Amino acid sequence: MSRPADLIAPVIKAVTSTVTKAIMAEDRRGDVITAVGILAIALALDALGLIRTSWRGLPDVSSWWFVVPAAVGCAALVWRRFHPLGTLLVVLVAFGADVALGGSVGLLVVLWEALYCVHLYGRPVARRVTVVGVGAVSLAAMIVIGEITGEIRFAILAGLQAVTLLVMPMWWGANVRQGRELTAAAHERARLERERSTALLRLSEAARHDAVRAERTAVARDLHDVIASHLSAITITSGAALAGAAEPERDRAALRSIRAESLASLQDMQAMIRVLSAETGQRGAGADGAGADGGTPSGSVRPGTSGGGGSDLLAAPRVAQLGPVLEQVRLAGLDLEVTDPGGVLDGGTILPAAVDHAVYRVVRESLTNVLKHGGARAEVRVAAGDALELEVHDDGVRPGGAPPDPAEVGGGTGLGLVSMRERVESLGGSFAAGPASAGSEGRAVVGSDDAGPDDAGWLVRAVLPLPDRVPDRVADPAADEPSPSDRETEPAEPARSGQTVPGFHA
Numbered sequence: 335m336s337r338p339a340d341l342i343a344p345v346i347k348a349v350t351s352t353v354t355k356a357i358m359a360e361d362r363r364g365d366v367i368t369a370v371g372i373l374a375i376a377l378a379l380d381a382l383g384l385i386r387t388s389w390r391g392l393p394d395v396s397s398w399w400f401v402v403p404a405a406v407g408c409a410a411l412v413w414r415r416f417h418p419l420g421t422l423l424v425v426l427v428a429f430g431a432d433v434a435l436g437g438s439v440g441l442l443v444v445l446w447e448a449l450y451c452v453h454l455y456g457r458p459v460a461r462r463v464t465v466v467g468v469g470a471v472s473l474a475a476m477i478v479i480g481e482i483t484g485e486i487r488f489a490i491l492a493g494l495q496a497v498t499l500l501v502m503p504m505w506w507g508a509n510v511r512q513g514r515e516l517t518a519a520a521h522e523r524a525r526l527e528r529e530r531s532t533a534l535l536r537l538s539e540a541a542r543h544d545a546v547r548a549e550r551t552a553v554a555r556d557l558h559d560v561i562a563s564h565l566s567a568i569t570i571t572s573g574a575a576l577a578g579a580a581e582p583e584r585d586r587a588a589l590r591s592i593r594a595e596s597l598a599s600l601q602d603m604q605a606m607i608r609v610l611s612a613e614t615g616q617r618g619a620g621a622d623g624a625g626a627d628g629g630t631p632s633g634s635v636r637p638g639t640s641g642g643g644g645s646d647l648l649a650a651p652r653v654a655q656l657g658p659v660l661e662q663v664r665l666a667g668l669d670l671e672v673t674d675p676g677g678v679l680d681g682g683t684i685l686p687a688a689v690d691h692a693v694y695r696v697v698r699e700s701l702t703n704v705l706k707h708g709g710a711r712a713e714v715r716v717a718a719g720d721a722l723e724l725e726v727h728d729d730g731v732r733p734g735g736a737p738p739d740p741a742e743v744g745g746g747t748g749l750g751l752v753s754m755r756e757r758v759e760s761l762g763g764s765f766a767a768g769p770a771s772a773g774s775e776g777r778a779v780v781g782s783d784d785a786g787p788d789d790a791g792w793l794v795r796a797v798l799p800l801p802d803r804v805p806d807r808v809a810d811p812a813a814d815e816p817s818p819s820d821r822e823t824e825p826a827e828p829a830r831s832g833q834t835v836p837g838f839h840a
Contacts, residue, residue: 365412372447373408376440386436400438403428407444414451419460422448446503453507472496558749564599568592570705574666591662652690654681656697663701669711676718683718689798692757699750700726700794708792722798730791763798
């Protein structure tokens, strides 16, 4: 059987919780409850006889009159949060009426609450006004008491009492307001930190996605460079061999070319796989970066080491390997003319490794495009001076005037021109490709304002800087046999064509 206390305790707890929430609520309901509570305290103090504390008051005035200023002052406290200075003015009027009646402790409590609210909720101007006002009142009290009593100690005592009664609630309200501002600032800093962390996470995620997209684009370009060009050459060579009547010598040459391209394509793919495997092994290797066998995979160059002209080169093909490429396009039926006064394509000029590789890629890709889309005649022009100028120009005229069938030459991916441009521009050079027109000086130009109206085929033009160009070799028969010291310092013979590292962009 439940005891009465067990039934009353939950009710008391619920009422206490409701009253506490109402008092602490940041709305008008809390202000009303606070004003009613202070009025109850003031009336209780009046009922205890704490009235007429200043003087005896007006004669024949009932003590019930002290309820009126207390009620007016507490009614004004309902607006203490929204209009603290106006509330203080109303309370001061009620306080003056209370002093006229003789004064009471109850209305002094109301005045304390009004001063407290001004420094808790008021604006800086209102706070400064109350500080000046309280200072003036305290000084005036000291002067009046000193004049009445003629004793300086009574004047000082009156000033200390005024400061104690009036300054304390203002100091209390200022401290509470400062604590709230510090708490709000801490919450704001925490919010900004959360937003900053979220923004950093989003930036990191975006950077990761950008890196993934860039890597995918790089892999696609490298696959195009080292695989698609070989497959395109195989397709075009076999198509040219099948187009005409059977000729044993020509067909054997085509088969040899197809086999060479197939082997090159296979080796390029194996090189790419080795590099990817080496990079994976280095992530799990020790500080020296060695793989399981303590060495580097065959034919590979570790990232961060200098091999083949850059950390991304893996036995990169050079212009010295363009001879088979030129023979192959001629075998495919292209009338090719090569203009190379400096012997760049024959190895007569030593180029920086990255420039050497870029020239190979531009020439090979351009000739592949000529076989796919160009005419029956093409010209490759190379000139090395302060910069290396490279042009591949076809006449744009096919026998019969019919465009090639995409099923016979293989569909394009659109990455060839993009890859060539990026390779050249990454080295600080310039690249242009497009329909060519006869310029004013008789040479074909791309997109020039002085271009003539006659169509002159398609032109690819690249200009590559040569900041560290090695002087041309002297054509001296005695130089054919290098001295022992030359053998030690002479660069190693470039590896066969078609091997690059994924992600290489010259």
